[in-house]
Amino acid sequence: MERYKSKWFAVCVLGISAYLLSSKLSVNNTVDVESLRLLSNTFVEEKLQNHSHEFDVAQITEIKKKKERVKNKTNTKKKKKKVTEGVFVAIGYAIANSVIVECNESLVVIDTTESIASASRIREDLLTSFPRLQQKKVKYVVYTHYHPDHTFGTKGWVDDERNPPVVIAHPQTTKELERILSLTSTITQVRAQRQFGTILKKLKDSIEPHAFSHLDAHGGDRSSHYGHECGSDHTFDYAAAGAAQDQDEQLRLQQVFQNDSSIFVNSGIGPFLVFEGPFDRSMFYPTLILNQTIEILDLDGTLQFIFYRNIEYMYTYVVVVIVCNFGEGVTFEFHHAPGETIDQIFIYLPEKRVLLPADNVYRAFPNIYAIRGSPTRPAREWVKSIDSMRALSPFPRYLVPHHTQPVYGEEAIYDVLTSYRDGIAFVHDQTIRFVNLGYVPDDIVVLVRQSMPERLLSHPFLQEFYGTIDWSVRAIFQAYLGWFSGDPVDLYPLSKQQQGTYTFVSQRRIRGCFFVFVFFFLSVNHCYLVFSIRLTKMVKSPNVILETAQDSLLNHEKRDDCQWALQLSDALLFLSKPANEMSKEDLILAMTETEVSKALDIKIKALQCLASYMTSANGRNYYLTSAYELLHQKHADSEYVSERDREWVSHVVPLEQLFQMLPVRFKANEVKMFNSSMCFHFTDMREFYMLTIRDGVVEVCLNFVCLCEQKKKKKFM
Known part of the structure; x- marks a missing residue:
């Protein structure tokens, strides 16, 4: 009876909260011209010349996006970085980055790119730049997930194939590798070449420039974002890429693209897909599987203690966090983190405070669906995985994605992680909200984009260089309801x-x-x-x-x-x-x-x-x-679903599920630029919930499993 009362009380409180939160808040939708001048650049000055009155928020947002893309100096131009003592990252050698961790007596390579050639170049350049690494052997290779751009270059780090490094991965990784190399591999390869523009790279000297100026400009934006030098100041010359109105202009455009065809050819999260012939790929299957059957390992005669803990997710296979140091003086935490793939793991080095989020975070909108052909990525689990990163203690000082540049500093990393999970959560939750209202995918795409908060639309890590809002909405719809739109x-x-x-x-x-x-x-x-x-x-x-x-x-x-x-x-x-x-x-x-x-x-x-x-x-x-x-x-x-039926459902559904239903019922388009938190403590049930609202995104913390709950735990115990 007490449990029944608590649930009834929760339903009432949540209903009142939803009503209060759905009230419209006034938002200033205009900005004066002086605000625009703060964004001073060629593009903005042109806007100012053509508009003498106020600009709405959408115009300001678009201008900020262009300024962000044009002036962004972070890039994937080929380089080697020492992130902190003993941690190195190779950027721009292929689509994905490769991370090398120096231990006492050996090296641990985390992801090997898609190409033997690119992996070999990374190894050669790294050892040349940091000579002390030449004395250490690569004993361990870690796959953060199965994607080819993280696994096919392993041979570049192998000296003796009869005695290769130990390859570490999640239990699902081997199955996924076998899947992509079997049933649909033929068409996936074809579509992947289109997605990554491989043939465009090969035909760089003969490609005609775009006939539309906005396409040229957008290509330049992306290329500037990834560091291909478009000019002496590394920014794209919009004047040179304007519409080709006459033959002279066409010739100038052609010269720009032929001098550096990479201006409009890149992969969105890296420079290009490396493929140097049919023998430029290798396959070393995992030999050390991260699962709960492992308790003690004997590596090189040294006993290593490994422990794990289970976390509940929608997948049936075990979710684990494994900690080990390989007897090498560096502690590695392996966290299962479904996101861009279901076998994804992120790695945390607590002593060095380095977080390797794999492909769950990069400087581009997340690819919830890959147009080369893939199952829809689990958006809710992706959000939970990033929340696990936000809950790490001690909190990371270095964030090293496996695409794009590292991020430094706790405050900056927290902002990136929070904004990234909010971007995914908003698109997922509002898509489901409009699904339940009966909208079809074409309508939902428009509605979600229109209601997305400015904080997320303008965030550097959520620009649509790779994934897009539109494709994500359609993929999420399909994941829940299948191919049929309902119409x-x-x-x-x-x-x-x-x-x-x-x-x-x-x-x-x-x-x-x-x-x-x-x-x-x-x-x-x-x-x-x-x-x-x-x-x-x-x-x-x-x-x-x-x-x-x-x-x-x-x-x-x-x-x-x-x-x-x-x-x-x-x-x-x-x-x-x-x-x-x-x-x-x-x-x-x-x-x-x-x-x-x-x-x-x-x-x-x-x-x-x-x-x-x-x-x-x-x-x-x-x-x-x-x-x-x-x-x-x-x-x-x-005629068939009454209020009494809905009331009955509220009683039979677990309390936790009731809270989980709130984010997909939140009217984000009516409540913008609003931030608040509410705590619910059910003393008879010994359950605690925290509801946080950030600019249209609702985060529900359940029973002390997320960061914001941990901060409030003592206060409500």
């Missing part, structure tokens, strides 16, 4: 070939209407808003499209005819919805009430038509229920 129009979308066929047939039927371009705006993951506006502009009248849809529906001979009518009518209906993202020019083409009513009628009948073709009960029911909802303008769940 019945996407159940059986027409193929591109079918769309082309219907397009040209429509063009023949309606003379003077440019339907030939419809093909380019319809796809499986279409953006109906853009399609609707452009389609209507092309034909000058929604009635033309409505007549085409009506004709396809009335004379249907197969399911595809009904689908074509559904796609056309559904696209037009987007013009009848509130569209604050439309420009005034677009709103001129808004539909009349009569046209909206006709489009709605066609859509309902198209859904019923598609249902008649369905053998699957699931599909037939979905089409007919969707038609019912449109006809009666209400969702089906309103």
Whole structure:
């Protein structure tokens, strides 16, 4: 009974808190011209000349982003750095960095890049720069995860393949290595070459410059970010990369790119993918697995004590923290940290206070989905992994990512870790929030980006040089709900070939209407808003499209005819919805009430038509229920899910889960620039929770497992 009362009390308190936090706060959305002058550079001065009045926040944000990218001196130009005594990092030799830790009698190499050639160059340059390392043998190689840019260069550190170094990795790493080299390896390789621009690197002398100035500029931004020298001051010359309006300008642009083609070719988190032939890769599988069966190791005749502790995550395999020193005088903490991969580990050297976050932190927006083809990365677990880094004690003084530059100083590192986890958490939580409100991926992409706090949008470690907000939103949606958007129009979308066929047939039927371009705006993951506006502009009248849809529906001979009518009518209906993202020019083409009513009628009948073709009960029911909802303008769940049902769920769900549900229900777009914390101590249940809000991001600390709880622990015990 006491537990029941506590849970009921928690539900009431959380409801009141959510109501208070959802109140709108006033935000100043304008900045005077003098503020802009503080950002003085060529780009900003041009803005000032063209605008004599106030600028909104979006304009200021874009200017700050460009200034950040242009003036950023951190880069991945080839270099070797001594981070602190006994810790070295090689940057710019390949996509990934390689870290070398000096122990009493040996070296520990952490990640070996994607290439034997690049690993060999790192080894040669490092030993040349630091001669004392030449006397020490590489006894251990650590893989932070399975990605090829961290594992395929190991042979460069091996002198005798009959007696190779001990290779240390998570238990899942071997399985993941085998996976990427088997079933889908062929197409993944092809798409990876596209993603990393490998062929662009090879064709650098013959590549034509971009025809669009903003693309040239953006390429320059990225290249400046990674340190390819674009000029004497290492900044990109926007004037030289402007639009090519005449032949002389085109020649100047071509000269810029041919002199340094890397201006627009890089991998986003490093300079380029190193691949010097089919024999430039090696595979040394892990020989020392980090799992809970290890208690004592006998390495080189010396007993090493290793201990572990379990942490709960969504994955079934064990999550461990292992501490060992290999008998070499340096303590290594191996923490399992699912994030960019499920086998990811981060490494902490407590005596040196050096944190190696692997690929869970780098100076670019996290790649929650890789367009080369990968499972969606677990965003919630990624956040938890970074929280584990934030909870380290003593707190790190050196952060050495395996892509991009190190970060120095406790305050700077804390800011990077907190902002990075907030960026992932915000995109995840707000995506799920809009999912539960019934939005489809195309809408959610816009809504999440519009509501993202300025603190995160402008943070140097969250610029979209690698991952993007849009791809992350779509990947998170797919991870939870699969490929189907929830809109019945996407159940059986027409193929591109079918769309082309219907397009040209429509063009023949309606003379003077440019339907030939419809093909380019319809796809499986279409953006109906853009399609609707452009389609209507092309034909000058929604009635033309409505007549085409009506004709396809009335004379249907197969399911595809009904689908074509559904796609056309559904696209037009987007013009009848509130569209604050439309420009005034677009709103001129808004539909009349009569046209909206006709489009709605066609859509309902198209859904019923598609249902008649369905053998699957699931599909037939979905089409007919969707038609019912449109006809009666209400969702089906309103008749079957009552407040009493929701109250029942609140009683049967564990208290911890109730708190975990709060972040995905937080109205971030209504509460910006707001920071606060609330603590909940349930004395009868001996449970403590802390709710922290930072600019639209909600962090829930459960039972003293995160940093902010530890700081408050004594106060509430």
